[in-house]
Amino acid sequence: MTEEKGLTPRAQDFAAWYNEVVLRAELADYAPVRGCMVIRPYGYAIWELVQRALDEMFKQTGHQNAYFPLFIPQSYLAREAEHIEGFAPETAVVTLGGGKELEEPLVVRPTSEAIIWPIMAKWIQSYRDLPVLVNQWCNVVRWEMRTRPFLRTTEFLWQEGHTAHATEAEAEEEARRMLGIYRKFMEEGMAMPVLTGRKTEQGKFAGALRTYSLEALMQDNRALQAGTTHNLGQNFARAFEVTFQNEKGERDFVWNTSWGVSTRLIGALVMSHGDDLGLVLPPRLAPVQVVIVPIYKADRERALVLEVAQRVSSVLQRMVRVRVDDRETLNPGAKYYEWDLKGVPLRIEIGPRDVTAQQVVVARRFVAGDGKRKITMREGEILASVERLLEDMQRELRARARQRREENSHRDVTSYEDLKAILEAKGGFVYTGWCGSPECEDRVKEEAKADIRVIPDDEFRSSKAPERCPVCGAASTQEVVWAKAY
Amino acid sequence: MTEEKGLTPRAQDFAAWYNEVVLRAELADYAPVRGCMVIRPYGYAIWELVQRALDEMFKQTGHQNAYFPLFIPQSYLAREAEHIEGFAPETAVVTLGGGKELEEPLVVRPTSEAIIWPIMAKWIQSYRDLPVLVNQWCNVVRWEMRTRPFLRTTEFLWQEGHTAHATEAEAEEEARRMLGIYRKFMEEGMAMPVLTGRKTEQGKFAGALRTYSLEALMQDNRALQAGTTHNLGQNFARAFEVTFQNEKGERDFVWNTSWGVSTRLIGALVMSHGDDLGLVLPPRLAPVQVVIVPIYKADRERALVLEVAQRVSSVLQRMVRVRVDDRETLNPGAKYYEWDLKGVPLRIEIGPRDVTAQQVVVARRFVAGDGKRKITMREGEILASVERLLEDMQRELRARARQRREENSHRDVTSYEDLKAILEAKGGFVYTGWCGSPECEDRVKEEAKADIRVIPDDEFRSSKAPERCPVCGAASTQEVVWAKAY
Incomplete structure (x- = not known):
């Protein structure tokens, strides 16, 4: 680390500034393995504080930690059709073990639904065994083409919660509860305000019924998906035959959720609060x-x-x-x-x-x-x-981030030209109506490199509901928030 | 879990008893992946208590946690000759990534020396950067032929400490210090007395100069290696060119150590204290x-x-x-x-x-x-x-385990016939002299399925030094402890 040479200013090149902060503040370093990084002690100490805070919240809401295998037999991953379609292209596969070719290749988990549910199926017999509320802290691997430390790496650390419930309503409530817990942590612990809402069909988790997301706005006015929770419906229960006897004595499939946040949150901290001198840590997460x-x-x-x-x-x-x-x-x-x-x-x-x-x-x-x-x-x-x-600074940091987000949120955008112009010239969150068609979302993706981050929850909606989809002009069925994103 | 059917008594079939306790106390379950297990919430809660206690001790002695990649390029593993020879036969290898065959296969870490040192080499320039004291909590994979929950599984959780020092004496001191920390945790936390000492050349870690071990005696009178610490000398530093400028201004290779304990400790808890009603947990590690x-x-x-x-x-x-x-x-x-x-x-x-x-x-x-x-x-x-x-029980449990070990330790064994007879009929720890030749160790291995667990530290040595090696009759150069082991 050379003291003399300052960081590239954010205004000059935000991406360069980010990489320099990560490396020079000794949060992480590149590894000599494609797309992988090393989390250095200072960065890991932040992760430990994140873990401690979240783990306590998970436990207070009745969740228990467990540990499931790293490897998933390839045929298991294939059992849920949307799931395999979403994840197959980005898997790392073990084909050799103990010097011999394996009869069935093993996928290094990109997420664990496909190994957890076939195992938990054995443990669930009756409605008395429900809900099952499990979480694991672990590493996962997704073969990413373009990687950046913390934001997108081939291997990353995360927690993944997996739950099973007797009814759809309880699964929905759990997906919502965990969204609330993540939000509380991000706003109070990370001093990072987040928009919450539902993902569109195109944005949802492969295999989920509904995905909820927490979206934060970085200083370069790009959105960062900071965490997601999924109501998986009975999709995985059907694929892995996870059934239980309900109170009426009938067999039924359980209703599942999953939810996760990762070391990406450290990248979010850097880009939310950092300045041209480097990192600015909220006191609660400062090692x-x-x-x-x-x-x-x-x-x-x-x-x-x-x-x-x-x-x-x-x-x-x-x-x-x-x-x-x-x-x-x-x-x-x-x-x-x-x-x-x-x-x-x-x-x-x-x-x-x-x-x-x-x-x-x-x-x-x-x-x-x-x-x-x-x-x-x-x-x-x-x-x-x-x-x-320290308390003042925590509060002020959050207020500052919130103000920045508000200043970069654009409401009442009604024309397609304005939508594109704002996304391209300013970035930030852009609120518009939407007709609900994937074609309109695709057109913005292609022409403005932005997508619908969320269909925002009630409290984030504009006071006046938008009337039309700015892309096609049809009547709006819901308000949405567009942004360019990490 | 059927309440009616009791456990197989330990005296009847210790191995069956062990498996039943692990499954029925819901510590772990088998996974549908070769040689892998699931750590269930109750078992994982014990592991969290183990982690918390050890992590605190590591930090009090100046160690910091970090995280290094899961994957090791195959060529890296090969750079230290003894290391690759020891680990190559038991590796799992990723050959496919993102749907394509990889140019260089990636080994799933069996231990991380071969990925940590090439990375840390960049961070170490001068004696002022030393010592480097790093630890990571993670999963590792070793392709084992015969597996048993907690004791030997293809994937397991552990911590691995890795340190670099300016002198051989400091590395030796660190290997010794961590041996002491493990011992303190095992005796005070787990209520499990351990023998400490040095491994023979045949028993040492692949690539180490010296390996120290902690050996506990299970209730079936078989030894369990509960943890090891290694003075790696300059072997890995040479292989990965980890150099520093010493106080005289000269380049020198660093001196390394590594040390680890794993979820195997949960198996050790079961077999140290359990009875025919099931698990008996020391209060400090009881969830x-x-x-x-x-x-x-x-x-x-x-x-x-x-x-x-x-x-x-x-x-x-x-x-x-x-x-x-x-x-x-x-x-x-x-x-x-x-x-x-x-x-x-x-x-x-x-x-x-x-x-x-x-x-x-x-x-x-x-x-x-x-x-x-x-x-x-x-x-x-x-x-x-x-x-x-609870304090009384913690102390009494330890005293009981200690008494059991003493009752099953056999000293003053001088004839080969007695050595074999005790190992076969009673098991336990058998103290004898040893000439130092690997041939004598091999003979006992072959004929009595036992090996030298440790060359014991001073405090465990018999008051009268043994005179001869019972195998070949030559003069003894050191006292050793034999046992059948897990």
Whole structure:
């Protein structure tokens, strides 16, 4: 990492900026395996915080973790027709095992419905065994043509929830509940506002009845699908004969859901909040929330300053993830540069004069509006002040992201020319009516490289329902949100 | 699960007992993929507790988690000669990706040295970048011929630590430190005493300079290798050109270690502590430490008893993992049977008479010696009493396992006839001298189906050093421990 060379500014080349942040903040690195990346310790520490927060929410809503095999016999994947059609082109296949050609090739899971349901079928006999609420944290593989760290890689880490229910209504409720849990995490944990809604037929998961999605707007005004939940109906239950005896004593197929978010969320964090100095992490997901940088010249000062730094650190670490950067090989400026790049929310500077005055200087990684970047505070009040600052920053970061999204949401777009012009010139979320035909969606895809991100949930709909589909002019059956997307 | 049919007694068929416990306690199930298993929620909850405890210990000693790719280009695996020789016969190989034959086949990682070091080589420039202390929690695949749930499966979950150091002494110290951490976890967390020591040349990891191992004795008197740590010397550094500039300004190869434990530990728990009623879990690794079973006949009693059960539960859950089993579909006897099978340390029975007397009955899953299985205690003292009981049980379980190991350790064995006879008739750990030749180890392997588990660490050595190798009669150069093993 060369300190001298700054990052490419976002306004100049957002994609280059993104890649530089990912590499130089040491979130990830390229791997010498096609389309794969390495998640470096700093990036993985963010993922661990994501996991911890989500896992707790899953467990609070009655889900249990389990682990199903990495390999899926090829014939299993083929049992659900839409599913195999969607996933076959992007699978990695094991054909050799223990030095011999396998009788049946094994697909490395791209998602686990086709291995989980044939197994769980054995465990479900009666309505008393339902609901089954299972989740797994694992790696999956999809043979992607164009890959970018976190956003699209051949192998990625994710969680996949899989549930079985006695009725369609319960499955629908579960798909909706998990959408709500994801939304809560993204908005409160990631400080990232999301649009929620239903995917069109073309956008839904291969094999699902309905797919719900959470869409966030990145700083380059492209949408990022941050997570999805699926009401799978009885499609997989039929394919894998997952039946149960209902309360009337009849055999019936279960109703399934699945839902997942992945390490892609780390890419979403980068592109939601980062600036030209690097990463900006929401305090709740910052592996280091406060870094303390001791400042000294003479050796005599060093001992004094480090002693106070350690004391402040031990006070803060009761409630905060704190680190003292006592590296001798870097000067304070180089440390500031590095921790700004890594998005640490607060930096505490302690020099000999601060020691004498029993104070510290706290620098915020970002300020909202015309707020002050540096605050001097008395050592005695530091814990309460830092906690409050971190909470403020979390809230302000979210408000800033929300404001940016609102400024880049375009409603009341009624003509096809306007739709295309906005998508091409500005990007962002564009709300229009839609006739419901895939042909109109395809035309926008082809001509403006954008698609329908969601049929938005009620709360996101425009106050006045749009009247016409801007593409064909026919009457609108639902409002939709268009965007170019990752 | 049929309640009526008990488990096969351990004394009758230990292997059958093991499989039944694993399946019926719902730890795992077979998968329709060759040699693979499913870890069911109850088994996975144990694994999560194992992970949490170990992960904390790793982080306290400065290690950070990361994630490296699942796939290793075949040519990489081949770069370290011993390594490829050891692992090539048991690899699963991806030859198709995205519908096309790959130019270079990708091996599904059997262990990650061959992908981690070529990547980390880029990150290490100078002695200032050392040590590198990384760990990953992941799945690995080894194409095993004979598999058994948890003990040996084609795919399994593990953690693999990988470190790089500036000197041989530091690498050796790290391999030793991690051996100590594993031992502490196994003895204190799992209540499972382990022998530690060095593996012979034949027993070491393919590519290592030295392998250290932790060996536990199962109830059928077979040894189980519970974990290993490796001083890899500069073998992988040379193969993957992992160099650094030392303090003198010279380029040198780094010194590496690796170390791992896997879901095999769950099998070790089963076979260390289980009894003919099923699993016996050490309290620290029990997903449910206390189960509360309400006992009632009339509906009027039900509300009363459940109210107290919930009250007791909410007191306990401050410090203890507790669950109220309020299922209407099972009678208390069936619940006792199930929770005994699942190894829950304490069961609290609450009936109408207990409610009146403001007391509860606590039943221990196991008792040491002639201790009492059931204890009546006043509701007001329950939290302190339960906490103390769980601590007692943890300690007693460990003492019992330790005593069993000592009773089945045979020292002062000097003749080859005795060595073979003990290994065949009794099993257990057999201490003898050894001349150091692989031929003598091979002979025992062939004739008694046992091998040298470890060259034991000092504290495990017999007070009087053995004089001769019992196999060939030559002078002993070191004491060794023989056993039949999993």
